[in-house]
Structure formats: C-alpha cells, structure tokens
Amino acid sequence: MDSHSVPVAPKATSNQACGIPVPVGPKVLLQSCQQQAVPEAPCVPYGVVICPGSASFPHGPETVAQRWLMAQRLAAFPDFTWEVKANDRAYHKQFKKRVAFCLTRKKYEDNTIKTAKYNALTFLPLNLYEQFHRLANLYFLFVILLQTVPEISTLPWFTLLLPLSCLLLLRGLRDLIDDIVSSPSVHWAGNPRRGPVGLFFSCSFSWKKWRDICVGDIICLRKDSFVPADLLLLSSSEPSSLCYVETADIDGETNLKFRQALLATHQELVSEASMAAFDGKVTCEEPNSRMHSFIGTLEWRGEKYSLDTEKILLRGCRIRNTETCYGLVIYAGLDSKIMKNCGKIKMKKTKLDRLMDRLVILIFVMLVITSFCLAFAAGFWAVKFQVEHSYLSSLYVGTSPAEQAFFTFWGFMILLSIIIPMSMYITFEFVYMVNSYFIDWDLEMYYPAKDMPAKARSTSLNDQLGQIEYIFSDKTGTLTQNIMTFKKCCINGIIYGTSEWKQVSMGSWGRLTLKSCEVSLAQRLAFCSVSFLAQWDPEPWRGPLGATTVQIIVMSYK
Template identity: 30%
Template structure:
C-alpha cells in the first residue's frame, strides 16, 4: 500500500519526457534461427531460458551516463556557448581577425578572452564528464557470480538469460526474475532508494516452482516476459517448467540498481542496458536557462544594433570611399567590447558563489543546489505550487480516531478500546457487548490487513512498509493490545498482550494498494477457527460501493475530513470453502494471461470478493503540519507569491489542511467546485468567481480537467486573480499540466515543491523545482533544482538567497556592460577626432588586462553585495514583491547605464585629448592618461555601487589598484613614463575623473533622496 488515498507514487507522468541512455529502442531485431517460439524484437514479448541469449540480440548491459564522447565533446560545448547571441557575436569578431585587412591590433586581444571563456567551460564540463565515466566504469566492472557460466563476469558483459547469484548488499546489475533465495520460503528484501527514492525495504518472493528445485534443473525453465516498459510497479510474465506454469508479477522481480538487503538470491536476467526499468525511467536533465540570461541576451541584441549603426554612421560621416564596407567591419571590430565576452563567464562564476552560499547556510542545513544555472530565478517567483502530504504536512502518521457506527473513540477514550481487546468489558449491557465485539473485529482486521513486516533488533521492533499510514495503524493496534509479532509470505502471527496468546493466520492472497484501485485487501485463514476471511480497507470513494448500505458512513467521513484526518473505510467478508475454491480457480487462470492480465484478475476479485462487505468502521489518521508552515506561508503570501495547493487527497481533508496551515485566511470564503460534468456548470462557476475575486477556489481533479477542456483561457484568467486555488484528487500529470499552463498563460515564474515520486512531473515542469527529502524518499529531491529538508526553508531560499542572487547578478551584468560600453565610447571619440580612421586606441595587453586583471576582481566582488540585512528581508517580505517586476534589470535601467557610459566615456576621452592632443607623436601620452583615468573611474564606480562593504571588496579594490601601479614598468610599449613623472599628469587625471564621476553621483544622490528605493526606506526605518 503505497499511500492510502493521498497522491500516489508513480512514474507515468514522466513517460512523455524521459529520453534514453546509450542508444535507442526498437532497432535491434531477434534472429530467426535462435530456436525460440517466436521471432520477437526486444520491444515485444520475449521468451528466455538460461544461456540462450546472443550479444547482438539485446542491448549491452554497459552503463553509460557520459554526456559527451571524444567526437561530440567540442561540438556540443561550442553549441551550448554560441547559442547565446553575445557569445556568437564575439566569436565572429575573433574569427574576423584572421582576415588581414580586418585585423586591428593584436590577434591575441580578441582570441585570448574568448579562449579563456571556452577553456573554463570546457574544463568544468570535462571534469564533470570524467567523474561520470569513472562512476560508470566502477559499475560496469563490478564482478558477478554467473551460475551457468561458472565464473565471475563483469556487469557490462552480462546478457539476457544469464543466471546470476546476488549477495547481501550487492547491487542488482540488470532486471531479473527471482528464482531462488537462501530463505526456505523464498523471501528476500531489497532496497530501492536508488530506483524510486523510497527508503523502506521491499519484499520480493522467488518463483514457487524454482524455489523448491535444485539449481541443476534451472536449465529446463522457460520465462515468458512482456516487452520492456517504464513502470517499475508492473510486470507481466510466466514461468514454465515441464508441464507446470506459474504467473510472474512485480513481486518476483529484482530491478536493476536495487540492492539486496538480506541473504543471497539467484535470478535470471530478462532485460539489460536500455531495456531496464532504471534506464527507461532515467532522464538526462535538460539545462535550464534563467530569465535574467534571456533578458541579457535581448539587451545584447540591442547593443549589437547600436554597434552596427555607430559603425555605419561613422563611415557615412566620413564619406563612402572605395572600401567603405571594410571600414564598417573594422569599426564593428573596434566597438566589439560593447558586448563583453567576459559577461557569460562572470555570470556563471557568480552562480557558483550563490550556490556555495546556499549550501553552506547553516540555518537551512542539507540544502543542495542541483541546478546551478538558475539561482536568480529564486528571486522572481510569482506562483508557488505545493503538494500537501509530506510537504505542508510531515507525512508522520498517527491513528487518532476510529468509528464503529454508533460510537467513535479518540484521545483518552482509546483506553476503552484497549479494555475491549483485553476482554475486560465484555460483560454488561447487550449494546455494550455488541460495541465491544465490533471494536475487536475492526482492530483484528487492521492488525491483519496490511503489508507491514516487523523487524526485531536488540529486543526493539521496527516496521517496514511502503506506506506510513499502514505503519501508523499497526503501531496503534499494538498499543491497544494486538501486536504484529511475525509476518512472512504465507503466514501472519499476532500477539494478544493481555492473554499472552497468539493468533495465527495463513495468508492466502494479498491484493496490494495502487493508485487505480485505492484499496488493499487480503484473504486469510484463521487457524484457530478454520475460517476463511476477506479483509479490505481503502478510500471512501471506492469502498462506499463495496460495503453494505448504511446511513452514517458519508457523514462521519465528512466529520473526520473536517478535522484534517485521512480516512480509511474498513470491511470484511466471510468466505465459504466452495466460493473460495471457485475464486482460486478463476483467479489462477486470469493470472496466466499475457494480455490484460491485471484487468482480468481484478474482474475475478470484483465478482467473487469485492461486494456486500460487512462495514466494520472507519479510521482517521492525522498527518501533522510541518514545522513553521503557517508563518512560512504567510510570509510568502505577503511577498506577493500566489500559492496553489495541488493534492490527491479528499476535498474535506484538503480544505481542513488549507485552513489550519493558514493557506486560506481566517474568515475567507472558500468556494467548492466538485462534480462539474457539464459546460453550463463550468461556465457558471467561472462567472461566479469572476465577481468574487476575494474567494478561494477548491476544485477536484475531475472538475478541473473538465473546466480546462472547454474553458482553459477563461479559467486561467479568473483563477490567477484569486488569492489561492486548492486542487484535490489530482493525478501527478495534472499537477504538471497546471504548472505548464500557468507558465504559458501568465508568463510568470513558477516554483513547484513536493516530496514524493508523484511530484516529480510537477517539479520538472516548473521554472524552479524544489524537492523535500521526506518519508517517501529522495526521488523528488533528486529530480529538483534545489533540495531542502523542510518546507519552511523555502522562505529563506526565496526571500533571502533568491533576492541576493537576482539583485547581484543584475548589478553585475549591467556593470560589465557599462565596462565594455565606456571603453567603446572612448574609442568612438578618438575615431571621430582622428579623421574617422578605424585605428585602435587601446591595443594588445591593455585590452586584455582591462577586462581581466585591472577590473575583474572589484567588479566581480559585487556578487557579495547586499542591499538589506537578512532580518529586514524577512521582516518586510513586501520587498520581494518588487523583484518580480524585474526592475533591477530592465530596459529603463539599461538605458540609464548607457547614458552614464556615454557621458563618462566622452568626458574621459574628450578631456584627455583636450589636455594632451591627438597628434600621432602624442599617442602614448594620450593613452597613458586616458587609460589611467578610465581604470580609476571604473574602480571608483564599483565603490559607489556597493551598498554593504566587506573585507573582500576592500581588498579587491586596493589590490587591483596596486597591480596597476606595479605593472606600469612593464607597459612601456603603450605608456609614456616621462609624462607619468610630471605633476600635470596627476592634476589632469584628477580633473578628468572628477568631471566623469561627480555629475552621475549627484544625479544618483538626488534620485535616492527624492524617490528612494524601498530597501532604502526600510533601512531608514
């Protein structure tokens, strides 16, 4: 029982988006001379007996998670870099220097910066791929005992049909059918956390035919297996041995990458390589591009247009000569620094800093950044889609209430249940005796109907199960006097604490819980009374039609749901031997079908078992809220983030949790929309909500699907204006569809957060996916962009780290553009003053050093700046709302920087030429004062932009200035040292710098005083 009736784990939501590893499916065909019953491709039903496979028939079992090959490494890297316009532009500029007529200055001044960017990127990617290949090699070379070959074989050389012996704590190398185990009953446990993220152990059972025979006879078996598929919870197969045939299900399998947790086991390989469930459910994470990078890419296109217009304009002013187009190209190259090649590498390095700060924040321990390309998007979130169970709640279950028809027990009243179980309240009034019997019946059913296995270690008992609900129920039956003592595949023993006696049952059939049936049943034989019983528990939506008619069930389900409890309906049915024998015969026949097996088996269960069950009662399990959920949701709502809760739970439970978690404000009206099956109903709902913008919408999954089918645009128009939306009874794919719909219709940034495998589709569909490491394992965490351990950590991730990442990157990007633009303006002024000749003002090392040694550290130190303290960011979450408007990097701020750059570049170069002159004999003197003023201007501009200083920033300024002074003796090729020794150099440089800086500083100070930004107002408060 994966979960009772909350969102249920499955991988089907990923089926449309999961690519393959190491090859494609459906291309290899079986040869016609293998002697098999049919000539099948490996995409069809297959027949397997030990040792029959050929290496060419099925995929290799070698694992390859490498992103690149020697042939594809460079092309893929180059494509990833040059799909961005500003990188492509600089590549074309660098390539143009190969043409002699277009060459300006030294080739190195254009090639070196580009080569640096590519080298850093290639080095990082090469190292990552090296580690991937190293991990692959370790897995591929792991040795396995192949029984039929009587030798150890590397994992990569294993083939379909090999009989492999697996030892405790050893990884399963391929998908296998379990044939025998070291336990006499054929049972073993596996750990599946690396496959499905769930941390509990799973029980697996060897095929009954092969568990009881010697290994020598394994060569006579024939396994029929269905075609490879993705679902790790389904398998259709059949095993034949001589005249006997038994069905195979997922309980008889060992999937690749699971780990044997107990004993030893022998299995036969049925799928290898890309056919395994692990490979078919593995997606290569796509590279997400942040909104900030897209905005910068658009700005770079504007800069490119400006460069072209400027170059063409200068040529036009000078008159179109014979080779005017060559001059246009030369000007384009001269002004290429307007689009700085270092922009991308600086932004990437900044992202690494943000990721480091997030992962080393002690107030949000164990937070992991899995996608380092989008930390700035954490500061731009406008919609948060959240799961309920395990996300807003703890997924830590405790049975709080049971109802037996006329009376319910909760809190201190549970002591009376213990008395009934102990038999101390059997006497008394007839009504009380009847109640006591009903209580004993429901407790017995709860103690028997489950998939929990007790594990004893050092006199301590622990429980293993796929569902925390089941563990909570079994723990509760133990506290009231009926403990689970022993459980295996065929039997179950309960311990009656008051009488110190045992109740023994034979387990004849188990019908596991799944998201389709939403119920779990078991057929047992009571050894004491020799009675056959069918016990079942499940969601009210399905159980209400299976149990006898009654007049209290619906009302009590609603009452418990309003208390925030997860409900299960409990029923039973006594079976006659005749009915049971007939059921077994029909069920076995259906289980051997290789077509529609599951539906055929379910039909038999429906016909013989699942009708007219005696209603024993109702249980209510509490799932407590996560720590600090209420203040976290309130803070996020005040930050301007609209929060939608998407859950698979019942309407009333979802409503109750939304109210208790303060997702819905006190007194706020909640409009419920359920069972909408007509277009008129859907239209009425939307028209009503259009006039109730303050109401919250609570809608079930079926109604949501119907409304979206006919009124998708209208629904999004209305729903996005509501304070919150709660969607219950949602499938995993519906969650993902809602996320994609909000992204496409609103163009807003969407964050999705969840903790289970059923949330993976939603998390991957979001702009920013956040996974919580919880009771359901790590799959959501592994699939997410950011992994946290508690929901409340999300507030700091967004309001603090998201704020800083966005503000810092926005400032860094604009300053780097300013740094490139101002030097281009200086070049423009010089070109205009020198008869419009395309001659480089700053050449060679000056161009390279300007963007690296002389300015890089101070400019990059902006990634450590902060405009407010963390306490103020949390105290005034309204500050976050401004970030979503994108004002930190907009066309307005961009053009302000352009104006500042034009002014400062004109002043620096214009005054330098005024003081020195433009004659060719004075060129070195002109470059000396112009470059010095330019460099000092940039260092001071960085200082003026910094809001909160730290030691790193101070040192970067000082050290960079000293580096420039120290490097002077080595720049004789460009500078006039005699001029530097003159006093007039210093007063002229001072005037130039003052003229360039004071007016922009005054304008900034006046604007801050007349219209201060919000963070400045907060600081004043």
C-alpha cells in the first residue's frame, strides 16, 4: 500500500433495496431515493450508520423512506475514512496526509500537545511582531529613523535605540515568563490525576505519560483521573459497564454523566489476555469539533456494532464513581474534539493599552500640526528676511524657502518628540511585574481549605481586574458549593431538629396521619439519596474486573 494514500471506500455498488442500482454514498443515495415516492415513516434513530464501501446495510433501514432520511443525515457529515485498529501501531504509522504542495505529515496524531505561545525559533520574530503592534513602539522607531538623517538629526540615532531596546527586552522577558508560567505542564506537574495512565503494551499494562499514547492503544483509567484522549469505552468495573464522568473542564457542568460500553466488549474484555487478542476495527468520521456528535461502527469477530456519543469518553473528562475503566484511543492530541474547539491564540490588549494607543494617535496629530505651523512660519520668515539677514540662515545657503520649511518641519518633529516619554513605558513594565508579585503575596486571597494561594498567571492584564461592566447569569437551581446540610424538617406539624418552625397552613398534609407522613418522607429520602462506595486499587488491571459496591441509603420508620 502506498504510504501516501488513504483507504477510500468504493465509489459505487449494487443494492436492490430501492429497486434500482444505488451507489453507496450519502449524496448519490439521496438523489436516487428522491426519484421515488417517500411515504410517511417513523424517524430513523440517530445511531443508524452506513459502513463505507459496504453493499448491504445490516443495521440500516428497510423502507425507502428510512433510506431517504438516513441519506439526508449522512449527507451532513464527512466521509467515514477514519479507521482505527486496536493494538496495531504499525497500521496507523503508514498513513500520511498532504499539508502543502509536496509536504506531508502523519495522518494520525500522537498525544503530544504544545500549547506554549513561543518556542526557541519563533520567540524573537513573533514577540517583536506583537510589540510593534503597540503604537508607542512604532512612534519611537519612527523617531529613530528620522535621527538617521544628518540634515535634521539632533542626536546620534543610537542614543535613542538603546532605551527602545531596553523597553523591548523588558517586555519580551515578561511575555516569556508568562508563557512559561501559564504552560499546562507547570500546573499539572504535581497533579497525579493528570499524571501517568495505564497503557496496554506488550501484553501488559504499565504506567506511561500522556505523550506516549497513540491512536489504537488500550488504556486503563482509575477513579478521579482525567481522560487523556478521546476514547471508545470498552469495559468498566461497574456491573452494567457504566462509567460516570464529570465534564466540568469541557462545558462547566458539575453534574455527572454516564457512558456505557458495548455489551460484547464488556463481557469479553475481562483480562489482559483478552485485551491483547482484541483486534476490533473502528470506522468513524474524521476528527471534528462537534462535541456532542459521534457516528461510527465497531467491526469485531464478523459483527458490526453502531457507536454514538454515549460510548465515547472525551479528552478532559474526569472519571467519577467508577473504580476502573478501559478505553480504545480514537482521536489523540490535536485531533481530539476539545483541541479542535480551541481557537488560535490572539493578542490581548487591556483597556489601558487601548487608551494609550488612542492618546498616542491624538498626540501625534497635535505634533504634526504644531510642526507644520512652525515650518510654515519658518518658510514665511525665509521669504521676508533671508535676503536682508543672510547671516541668520547660513545653514540654508542656496536653498529655497520651501526647502527650508521642509527641513524645519522634520526638525521640529524630532525636537518635540519627547512629548511622548519613553521612560513612562519602561516604568509601566516594572509596575506590571511588581504588581503581579503583590497579588501572589496577598494573604487575604489565600484559600486554606485547599492550601491554594493567589497566582497571577499573566503580568500584563493586571489593570483589567475589577473592570466589569455587565454580568450575565442564569439560575440553574444549584446550591452554593453544591453542599446541603440537614438543619430541620417538619412533618405534619411536628418539628424534627433544633430550630423552630411556625406553621401557616396544614394544606394536604392535614388529611394524612403522622405515621404516613413520616413513611412518605423516609421513602423520598431513600430513593433520592444515593452514594457510591469504592476501594482504591493502585493496579486495578491485576485480576478480574471487580464490581463497585453501590449502597442506597434507606431510612425506615419503626
């Protein structure tokens, strides 16, 4: 197989479901089925999938209407050309994709992600490009260029280049420190939950770093750990192969969501030997940014199983209330859905920076007007008095009044350029840096419960603190800190607790007996309060997959 080619499904095949030869493909299938009458039919489930290149649809619809609806749905999605083979790294390494012209790169990304803004090669040009987006730096550079002209220069040009270089150096070092401090590797270095994961390699699990994960690997995740890549859930320690995840880092929701593996993989993949023999093949859509959409199929042992979002663990999720779970890497690194949703890093300007840019424009316009007026006056003086008082204009011997006015204009531009002081911007850099240290040292912002002090991850946005104009909020019914402590309750007028309660109306409770009221409360507490008990196992893959004990808190009336 050519290393630069990608497997593509056959263009067409024969299928008699519509009574005519129908090519396999959403667009052609849609055109073919539109020629026939489409009767009323129930909607096709979202998980219905066509396997590319297949002449039959084992899990597909039977009627023309269902085929038409399915073709409409698949026409909105890209071709299913993303193929993942379990426990086969060599298979994925042979595929390449074209980047530009004759340049190619590997199709399947590894799990290495670099979120740093600069590197050794791009720091100098990129930082200078960003710094000269500040109008003040362009203004100072413009003045230095004027100083290089001997006819209008007042000082050697390098006398202004030195302070400008110091200003650029200070800002560049500050940007570099911010980039290093804000790097995820710094924040995650001491966090074991974002640390090594159990990677299945050479017929056994071993602890590996996130960057060692590749597409097609089988990994083991334990409770409270973060998902390192987009995974297909294969099995878990729960009896029904459920896996509870928290997506707070993705969508901000703290409520738990559950994912469930296929019954076939949950029952078969129960040991290291069975996982080593697992050779399933996943065919799905290309990497995309749709967080709540996934369509694919798993082909294993001659059977095909449809896949949807309920069987996928996204990178950034956190495993909750599940002892262990096992997954097959589908998308890794920059191909993961959360990274596809990350936009490009943009230059940030504070309100103070934008205000300073506007002031620089205003002052520069005033400087040009003032210099023009002075140059006009110099030209008028040359016309009136140059002949009579030639000794006063010895520098402009042999020049016309217009030429004298021209040179005078640029001369005054240099003389009056100090109206925008460069020292003020150098002072700003020191103020920003020192102020960030004061934020780090502020004991009033220390959180003793988690031993977490305040940390200024950016030293260039300090003046943005407190600059809030609008607050958009919604009411979701979530209690503060999600902590609810029992204080008191009143059952049919009888208070249980230490606080007093003033009865206003008996309402419907007045028709119930005391015993029935207490039983009703006990039933609601029993079915609305669920806790999960789990035991910590440093090597969860040793031995058979155990089930997490689930205990329901039951209050009974005696």
